[in-house]
Amino acid sequence: MDRLVNIYEDRLIAKLERLGPLSEDERHLLQDLPRTETSFPTRHDLFREGEPPPHCMVLLEGLVCRCKGIGDGRRQIVAFNIPGDILGLASILLGRMDHSIGALTPVHVAIIPNAAMLALTERCPNLTRLLWRETLIEAAVFREWVLNLGRRSAYERTAHLLCEISSRLHAIGLSRGHSYPLPITQAELADALGLTPVHVNRTLQHLRANGLIEWRHRMLVVRNWPALKEAAGFDPAYLYELAAAA
Amino acid sequence: MDRLVNIYEDRLIAKLERLGPLSEDERHLLQDLPRTETSFPTRHDLFREGEPPPHCMVLLEGLVCRCKGIGDGRRQIVAFNIPGDILGLASILLGRMDHSIGALTPVHVAIIPNAAMLALTERCPNLTRLLWRETLIEAAVFREWVLNLGRRSAYERTAHLLCEISSRLHAIGLSRGHSYPLPITQAELADALGLTPVHVNRTLQHLRANGLIEWRHRMLVVRNWPALKEAAGFDPAYLYELAAAA
DNA sequence: CGGAATGTTGACCACTGTCAAGAGCGGTGG
DNA sequence: CCACCGCTCTTGACAGTGGTCAACATTCCG
Numbered sequence: 001m002d003r004l005v006n007i008y009e010d011r012l013i014a015k016l017e018r019l020g021p022l023s024e025d026e027r028h029l030l031q032d033l034p035r036t037e038t039s040f041p042t043r044h045d046l047f048r049e050g051e052p053p054p055h056c057m058v059l060l061e062g063l064v065c066r067c068k069g070i071g072d073g074r075r076q077i078v079a080f081n082i083p084g085d086i087l088g089l090a091s092i093l094l095g096r097m098d099h100s101i102g103a104l105t106p107v108h109v110a111i112i113p114n115a116a117m118l119a120l121t122e123r124c125p126n127l128t129r130l131l132w133r134e135t136l137i138e139a140a141v142f143r144e145w146v147l148n149l150g151r152r153s154a155y156e157r158t159a160h161l162l163c164e165i166s167s168r169l170h171a172i173g174l175s176r177g178h179s180y181p182l183p184i185t186q187a188e189l190a191d192a193l194g195l196t197p198v199h200v201n202r203t204l205q206h207l208r209a210n211g212l213i214e215w216r217h218r219m220l221v222v223r224n225w226p227a228l229k230e231a232a233g234f235d236p237a238y239l240y241e242l243a244a245a246a
Numbered sequence: 247m248d249r250l251v252n253i254y255e256d257r258l259i260a261k262l263e264r265l266g267p268l269s270e271d272e273r274h275l276l277q278d279l280p281r282t283e284t285s286f287p288t289r290h291d292l293f294r295e296g297e298p299p300p301h302c303m304v305l306l307e308g309l310v311c312r313c314k315g316i317g318d319g320r321r322q323i324v325a326f327n328i329p330g331d332i333l334g335l336a337s338i339l340l341g342r343m344d345h346s347i348g349a350l351t352p353v354h355v356a357i358i359p360n361a362a363m364l365a366l367t368e369r370c371p372n373l374t375r376l377l378w379r380e381t382l383i384e385a386a387v388f389r390e391w392v393l394n395l396g397r398r399s400a401y402e403r404t405a406h407l408l409c410e411i412s413s414r415l416h417a418i419g420l421s422r423g424h425s426y427p428l429p430i431t432q433a434e435l436a437d438a439l440g441l442t443p444v445h446v447n448r449t450l451q452h453l454r455a456n457g458l459i460e461w462r463h464r465m466l467v468v469r470n471w472p473a474l475k476e477a478a479g480f481d482p483a484y485l486y487e488l489a490a491a492a
Numbered sequence: 493c494g495g496a497a498t499g500t501t502g503a504c505c506a507c508t509g510t511c512a513a514g515a516g517c518g519g520t521g522g
Numbered sequence: 523c524c525a526c527c528g529c530t531c532t533t534g535a536c537a538g539t540g541g542t543c544a545a546c547a548t549t550c551c552g
Contacts, residue, residue: 068390071479076392078389078392093375093379098386098389098390098484099389121375122371128374128378132374132377132378133339133340135382136340136381139336139381140344142388143325143344143388145388145392146388146392146395147314147322149392149395149396150322151316151321151440153539154540185497185499186499187499194395194396195541196541198499198500198501198540198541198542199540201499201501202540203540205500237342237344400507400508431529432530441509442509444509444510444511447532448508448532451532
């Protein structure tokens with residue numbers, strides 16, 4: 001068993017086990033899923049809006065964003081995905097993508113044919129339930145984003161997103177304390193926050209000036225977690241199993 | 247078989263059949279689900295944020311909103327639900343509500359114990375799949391709301407929401423042409439659009455002045471559907487089976 | 493080392509929010 | 523049937539958050 005298989009197990013199976021218990025049998029079926037591991041460079045689109053993809057993917061390494069555009073160049077990042085997340089899962093039952101999924105960093109993924117995934121859910125009702133649960137949590141996160149965009153100021157909103165990412169990375173062991181790699185640009189942050197890059201820049205400076213964060217060398221350091229949570233009005237309840245207890 | 251039972255069938259079973267085929271057997275099991283039909287007045291909370299409800303509901307008549315608050319009085323409506331929609335479905339697998347569900351009009355619902363619903367999904371994998379699919383479409387709608395709040399102006403955003411509601415009501419036969427009952431206040435619209443009531447008022451006047459809509463006697467009349475779609479940048483693809491072909 | 497992408501700053505602007513007052517409408521009770 | 527009260531809608535003046543544009547600094551990467 002080589003290293004990549006271990007990554008695969010660590011990521012997908014650990015993720016599902018956070019959602020609920022897996023039987024030995026189910027674990028083995030997951031390990032035996034036909035899959036192809038591949039890497040893609042930064043900015044590569046793993047899925048494109050409107051397409052009917054023949055497969056889904058498990059993100060093993062790297063960071064991706066799910067985004068929607070309106071013709072004139074405006075675009076909105078609607079979610080970030082981190083290692084362990086399943087990409088294009090919706091396409092299995094919906095047939096076509098309503099958004100794109102793009103690599104924010106070089107990524108490593110396992111590609112799984114939709115047919116194999118479907119067959120697995122037919123064989124294991126418990127797995128179907130875990131994946132449904134995953135979709136439900138994802139929907140809860142979207143709801144929080146709607147609240148974030150609709151009713152929080154740029155300052156609160158930015159703080160909130162940084163809190164969310166911290167909690168989610170913490171849950172999969174990719175943060176140290178409340179610091180974590182955030183290898184994206186301010187323009188990408190802006191597309192997630194519904195702001196302009198210029199205003200994101202000012203907002204980050206504001207957060208920095210208040211001693212809440214630092215962000216250098218693509219590493220985000222939370223200097224004052226309680227204050228950041230407070231500023232954001234952050235309550236991780238909406239993340240359910242995605243977050244470690246904070 | 248009395249009238250209420252017919253409403254129940256019309257609403258829940260018609261909804262599920264739009265999502266995918268049901269067997270005779272499944273239809274009967276759905277009809278035999280233990281349920282209590284009840285009515286609630288306007289402003290009654292059917293579910294409250296944070297609570298672990300013992301049941302879900304099928305909305306038979308009326309309009310409800312799902313909403314999240316931040317302590318200081320600010321609140322955001324994250325979704326509207328119309329007859330046929332299942333309320334509190336997430337609580338079955340997630341255990342607790344991350345948002346409230348409130349009646350915008352007098353409502354009539356069928357209350358179904360979570361245990362019964364869970365048992366049914368265990369017995370019918372196909373039903374589980376349909377409900378999962380429903381959750382996936384719901385998530386797609388949330389994504390569109392994130393885009394709407396993040397990247398569209400008040401004018402576009404308002405037009406977009408009016409388009410969405412029109413399409414969804416059309417799919418369940420509750421609109422005539424592109425006109426439909428919209429028995430909510432401008433303040434509630436504001437909470438859905440992330441705007442203030444005052445600005446919603448100005449925006450609606452703008453839409454009216456441009457000949458796109460009228461809104462009197464709680465009835466929204468779309469005067470120029472192509473222009474409204476155009477102004478909104480509305481593409482119903484994200485609604486999947488929830489929308490009739492426009 | 494050099495060029496492109498990203499980050500930073502300032503001046504100015506506009507979309508949307510805030511506050512406040514008045515008008516319209518609908519429901520309720522006398 | 524009318525009068526009243528409260529909720530919703532409307533309007534105006536003003537304020538502020540966040541957007542736009544443009545230039546420059548910095549970092550990254552080939």
